[in-house]
Amino acid sequence: MNQILSFLPWSFWLLPLFSVPFAPLVARGGHKAVWSYSMAVATTSLLFSAFSAYTFESANNQVLTEWVRFLSVPLEITIDGLSLLVSVVVSFLVMLVVIYSLAYIKGGYGRYYSLILLFAGSMLGLVMAGNLIQFYFFWELVGICSALLIAFWHDREAARKAGMKAFVVTRIGDASLLVAIFIAYSVLGVTSFTGLLNGLNKFSSNYLMIFGTLVFIGAMGKSAQVPLHGWLPDAMEGPTTVSALIHAATMVNAGVYLIIRLAPLYGSSVFLSYLVLSIGLLSVFVGGLGALGADDIKRVLAYSTISQLGLMFTAIGLGSASSATYHLLSQGLFKALGFLSAGAIIETLGTRNMNAMGGLWKSMKLTYLGFLLSVLAMSGLPPLVGFWSKESILSAAGGGVISYVIILSSVLTSLYSFRALIKVFHGKPNFSSTPHDPHLSMALPILILAISVVIGSAFLSSQHLVNFVSFLPYTAYIISFGIVVLGILPDWLAFQLYPLRFASAVTNNSVLKSFKNFLLGGLGFDGIYRSIGNAFNSFSNLVARIQTGILGYNVGLLFAALLLILLLTAVGVL
Amino acid sequence: MTIFVVTLTEILFTSSALCLAADFLAKKVGIYRQYLVGLIASLGVMISLVTMLSNWKDYLGRSMISQPVSSPFSSLYISNNFTLFVIFLVLVISFTVSIYSTFWLRSDSNVGPFYALLLLLTCSLVGVASAGDFLTLFLFWEGMSLSSYGLVSFRKSFDITLEASLKYFFIVGLGSLIALFGISLMYSLVGSLELDSLKNLPLGDPIAILGLTMTFLGFGAEAALAPLHTWLPDVYSAASTPVAAMISGAVTGMGVFGPIKILQPIISSDASGVPVNFKLLLAIIGLATMLIGNLGGLYQTNLRRMLGYSTIAQTGYFVSALSTFSLLGLVAAVFAIWNHGILKSNFFALTGSVEEGYEGGELNRLRGAGRKNKGLGVLFVLSSLGMMGSPPFGLFWSEILIVESLVMAGGLFIALGAAVAFNMVISIGYYYRVINTVVFEEPQNEVSTLKLRQLSASVALLTISLIAGILPQLFLNLIT
Structure with missing residues (x-):
C-alpha cells in the first residue's frame, strides 16, 4: 500500500505524458472518442493529485532513478504543500478545460488533445520537478505546447505570427535561465532545489546577484513581465480554452512558481528583492493600462493577467512568498472563469471586439454570472478568493508606500475590469444576432469555476496558506469596497449612462485620443x-x-x- | 586482438567494389537496378554496423585514449569511446541514406558509381574517425573529400551542382593543404606522426600553436568555420538529397571531429599549458561562426540553404565547446556532433521526400505540403523542434552540455555560454518559419500524397533522436 502511495505523486504527471502518443490514434475515432480519452486521463490525473495531496504528510524529495548521470541529474520530485496544491489546481483546471472543449473545439482534434495532454503532463511535471534541469526540461516543453496551441487556428496569419512571437520571446527568458542553472551548478555542484537553497551561503554576492537576475529574466519571459510581456496579448489568437488554461491559469504562473521556490534566494539580497519588486510593480501598471485601453475582450483579460502576475512578483519582492502563492492560485481560478465566460460570448457572437457587444446580461445569464464573479474577484470584493489573496499581499506590504501603490493598482484593476463588464453585458446591444448561453459542456465548467471562486478561499485557507484571515481589521473590508466602487462609478458613467458623450469627448480631445491610441497600441x-x-x-x-x-x-x-x-x-x- | 575498425573499412571498401560489379550485372538484366545495388550497399553497411555493435562492449568503460593491445595496426588506428561513437553515427546515417537512395534514384542511370562513392565516403569517414596517426588521418581525409566532390556533382547535367562541387573542391582542397602544412610544423616539434604523441607538444612554442591553428583552419574548411563557410550553403542547395543528408550529417561533423582528435591527447594529458590567446581565437571563431550561421539563416527563402546556415551555426557551437579545452567540452562537442548529425540528415531526408524531383528546395514551393500529408506535417514539426534544441530530442541535451561546459569554464566563457544560449533563440526564427510555411499555411501547389516508405528514413532517425532526448544517459554512457 505504501508503495502505491509513494508512486501517486509520480503517476499524475507521468500518466498524461504517456497518454500523448495515443491521442492522435484515438482521434481517428472522432471527437467524442478522443474527448472521452482525454477526459479519462485528466480525471484520473486530478484524482491522483488530489489523493496525493490528501495523504500528504511531510515535505520530502523522492528520487525514482538516475536520469542523466553525466550531469548528476536524477529523476526526482519535490513533495511539499506548495507543489501538491499547485498540482491539484492545475489538474482541476485541465479537467474543466477538457470538458469545455467538447463543444468549443471544431476540427483538428488529434492535434488539439495531444497538445493539451502533453501540456498537462509537462506542466505538472514542472511543478513537481525536484531539480532545475528537470524543471527546465518541462519548462521548455510547456513553451512548445503554448506556441503550437496559439497557432492552433493556423489559417489565420495573426495566429501563426503570435505563435512565433510567443516562442521567441519566452525562449529569450529560457536562455537566461539555462545559463543561470549552470552558474549555480558551477558553484555548488548541484541542481536540486533543496541543495541550491541549502548552499546559498556558498555564493559570493556577485554570483548570487547574477544568478538571481538570470533566473528572474527566465521567469519574466514565461510570466510575461515587462519588457518580455508582449507575446501574451498576441497569444489571444489561440483558442479560448488554451488562453484560459495556459495563458491565464497555469503556464504563465510557472515563472512565479519558480521564483516562489527560490524565494529565500530573493529574500537574501536587497538588490534581488528590489529587482523583483520593481519589475512586478511596473508590470502591474503596464498591464493595467493596457487592459484599460484594449477593445478586444481577450486582450483585456491578457493584459490583466500581466498585471496580476506583476502583483505576485511584487509580493515576492516584499518577502511574502505565501501571499504570492495564494494569489497565484486564486488568480488561476478567477481568470480561468473570466476566459471561459468570454469564450462563451465569442462563441455565440463570433467576435472578440467589445464595441460589437453590449446588453448581453439578459440573454446570457449564466455567462454574465461567471464574468461578473470573475470581475468582482479580480477587483477584490469580499468574500471572493481575490479579496483574500490581495489582502494577504497588502498586509505583506505592511502599510508603507508600497501598500498605497498596490491600492492604486487595485483601483486600476477595478476600473478596467468593470469597463469590460459594462461594455459587454450592459449598455445597448451592438449586434444583430441572437446570443444565448452556451451548451452544457461549456456551461458546466463555468458554473464549477464560479462556485470555486466563491468558496475557494475556504479551501485555500484550510491549506494554511494564510493564517491571519480571521482577524483582518475592518478597514480592510472598507478599502476593498471602496476600490470596487471607485472602479464601478467612472465606468458606469462613461459606458452606461453617457456612452455617446464619453466617446465623442475622446474623439474630439486630441490629448485623450492620443492617450487612448497609446493604450490601444500596448x-x-x-x-x-x-x-x-x-x-x-x-x-x-x-x-x-x-x-x-x-x-x-x-x-x-x-x-x-x-x-x-x-x-x-x-x-x-x- | 586485431582492431575491428580495420575490418569495418575492409567490409565497406569491398561492398563499394561489389556495388560497381552488381551495377554492371544489373544493367544486363535491366530492371530493379537501384534496388539490387542499393540492397548490396545497405547490406555492406549493415554488416559493418553489426560488426561494430558486437565489438563495442569490449571498448566501453576504458579510458579516453586506449591503445589496442599489440596489433599490427596499433599506431595507425585507435579506438576509444569518442571514435566509436562517431563511427556509430556515420554507419547509422550511411545505412539510412543507402536505403533512402533506392527510392530516390529512380530516374538516374549511374546507380553503381553513386553507391560505390557513398560506401567509399563511409569507409573514409570511418577511417578519419579512427585514424591513429596523421598519415592515416590525412589519407582518409582526402578520400572523404574526394568521394564527397564526386557525390555532390553526381547529377552532372545541372550547372549549379558542378559549380558547387568546384567551389567545394577548391576551398576544402586548399584547406587540406594548409592542414598538411600545420601537421608538418607539429611533426617538426614532436618527431612522431602518432596523434597520441601530441601530448608532448611544447605548447609554449609559437610554432606549435601556429601548427595547431593551421591544422584547425585547414580542417575547419570542411566544417565550414567562418570565414571558410561560404561553400556550404551552395553545396547543400545543389547536392542531391541523399548526398546532402550524408554531407550535412556526417562529413561536416567530421570536419570538427578531425580537430577534436588532435586536441584530445592534449586535453586528456594536460591542457593547462594552452595559451589563453589560442583559446580566445577558437572562442572568437566559434562565436563568429554561430552568428554568421544563425543570422544568415534568418531570412533564407530556400530551405536547403537555410539548413546549410543552421549547420554553420551548429559548428559554431561545437567549436565554442572546444575552446574551453576541457574534457567536458570535448564530450559536449562529440555528443552535439552526434545529435546534430542524426537530426540534420533526417531533415534532409524529409526535405527530399517532398521535393519529388525538384532540386531546389524553395520554401515557398513546399507551402502547405505538411498540411495535405498529415504524417509529413508531424515529421516536419518534430524535426524543426528538434533542430531548435527543444526537448525531448537529443540536441536539447547536447546544447545543454555545451552551455554547461562553457559556463563551468568560468570567466569570459560564461559570456560565450550565454551567446550560445541566445543564438539558439535566433535559430527559432527560421525553424519556426519552416513549421509555419510547410505545415501551417494554405497549400499553393499541387502536393502529391506520400507513401510511408518514403518517410521511413526520417521516422527512423527521429526515433533515435527521441530516444536520445528522453534517455540521454543511454548514449552518454558510450562516450564517458
Missing part, C-alpha cells in the same frame, strides 16, 4: 520589438552580403584568414 512596446526585429534583419542582410558565391572571393577569404594567423603569430599574440 504602450508602444510592439514598436520596440519591431525595431529589434529590424535590427536583426539588417544584420542578416550584412551576413548575406558576405555570401557572394564568387569562388575567387571565397578563396581570398581563406588566404586572408591564413595571413591573419601568420601575422598574429609573427606579432607574438598567438
